[in-house]
Amino acid sequence: MVSLRSSGPLAVGGPLTMHLGGAESNVAIGLARLGHRVAWVGRVSDDELGEFVLRHLRAEGVDTSGVRRDPDRPAGLMFLERRTEDVTRVQYHRAGSAGSALSVDDLRGPLAAGPRLLHLTGITPALSDAAHQAATWAAREAVASGTAVSLDVNYRARLWSREDARATLTPLAGYASVVIASADELDLVAEPGADEATAVAALLDRGVRTVLVKLGADGARAYTRDGVTHAPAVPVTAVDTVGAGDAFTAGYLSGQLDGLALVDRLHRAVTLGAFAVAGHGDWEGLPRRDELSLINGSAAGTTLR
Template identity: 85%
Template sequence: MSDLTAAPSRPAPEPDAGLGGVDVLTVGEALVSLRSSAPLNLGGSLTMHLAGAESNVAIGLARLGHRAAWVGRVSDDELGEFVLRQLRAEGVDTYGVRRDPDRPAGLMFLERRTADLTRVIYQRAGSAGSALGVDDLRGPLAAGPRLVHLSGVTPALSDSAREAVTWVAREAAAVGTPVCLDVNHRARLWSREAARAALVPLAGYASIVVASADELDLVAEPGADEGTAVAGLLRRGVHTVLVKLGADGARAYTRDGVTPVAAVPVTAVDTVGAGDAFTAGYLSGHLDGLDLTGRLGRAVALGAFAVVASGDWEGLPRRDELSLITGSVAGTTLR
């Protein structure tokens, strides 16, 4: 069962060529990520990176040759310019982005505590990204993207951001544009109760819902198990529910049943951004017209690329690099 209209991919466009013809429109907050390999309280040195769930997905798609656009607000200073330069360098369209002269960039500090544990500190309250509003999205949506990708991070930032995300999902669904929603719960931003109140109605506009197993009840009744939550989403019109299982792979549910996929066995270096890479791989496979097994194969392949390199998105592949990580998924070699 298809949840998008398949079409051949195209070469990555020149950035900011205008939003017409975009494959995927992503909406959210892009953060300036400051990473340290030593404890911050000991004065560990910092390196600056771009981070953000939706921008990670946009970069993953752009690297595979799809035309991806990211829309949000950025600060009108050097940090905002850094965000835009990073996105444009990766071929992501930022034509609809607004510069906000009154608010700062959102910051994320990451300190590597052990080989497999990274601690995150946010400074994003009152950021430019949190001031996202409906008017920021009218033009980008009117340009007619083939798909809209959202996450549960953005509606947690502010009332205006929640209104904007709900508006774009509702308007996209009303004209038949598929919506992908990654639950992506951030406990530091809002409670599970507040998240559920916003995400349950939002999921009603989605064609694709992506969630970890422990996030599914945020788009269903409190305490719902996986089967109950998935059944409810499918009854509401969701076409595909993707359940991320980390090192155990994933499960895809449609009205035809459940399809499991194993993770590609690799040595993990940094798991930050792996879920966003998985989503980008799935959407890329669908845009390329792959069947469900092929889409899942590409999803776990991109997840593997994400965890074998440091950074949210830096290790994601170009199209001609997909064969560097191969595995057997349901008897087929990843492409």
């Protein structure tokens, strides 16, 4: 979708800058910058805004051949206002958008191509009944064909209630080999009110191999049947936290695709999260593969010459 950013309150009519936004596209770009072959599948409007989305994805090396141009529906919009230095507010205009019309037929061809990994978020099934059915179908078909599935819960309170989210995401999580959530999202893929240990145990019992819990400035925890592994956050000066969770996800999935050990996957995940919060934008500051050591190896304020 298109993200429109304001450095001040929207109500007073501050200037807006246009960006590419969306959790799935953030992850796609993060993986592509690290050298992975990535395809983004969905619908975009058949106008200048849809072309804006596709141009940015293509420029970042993301395959958009499976994207459908929808002549009847507008682009989804997201408005972000920097209300204070520490508070950013978001408004969505996605009802009836091209992305909300995602269907099973849109996904048949791309899945038939045999990807190694299918990444989904909890945002897509929140958009419409058709998108919900498409996401569930894709997860089921991927598992049946031997494709790994990752699910980032990515709860958005402005899109649906916690009760509706839980009713959809709990069964969807059963198809995933990797489930990613913040601590306050875990009960959306388990029983209402379940604490972290209970929710994780339930997911592992259902066949999920790894449960990742994002802890923000405290790093992350990864649970498997072998136990729990903690990775501290990489210390940086945070200037913009939007997109940090998606960067974390891209880093972890990159490590998984590269066959890294769990601790190294987590380290790459928190490293990408650090890159995301240290720069402005959802994905603009994410690193190339040869830049992964920049943050870990450099003191604050360093200029590399």
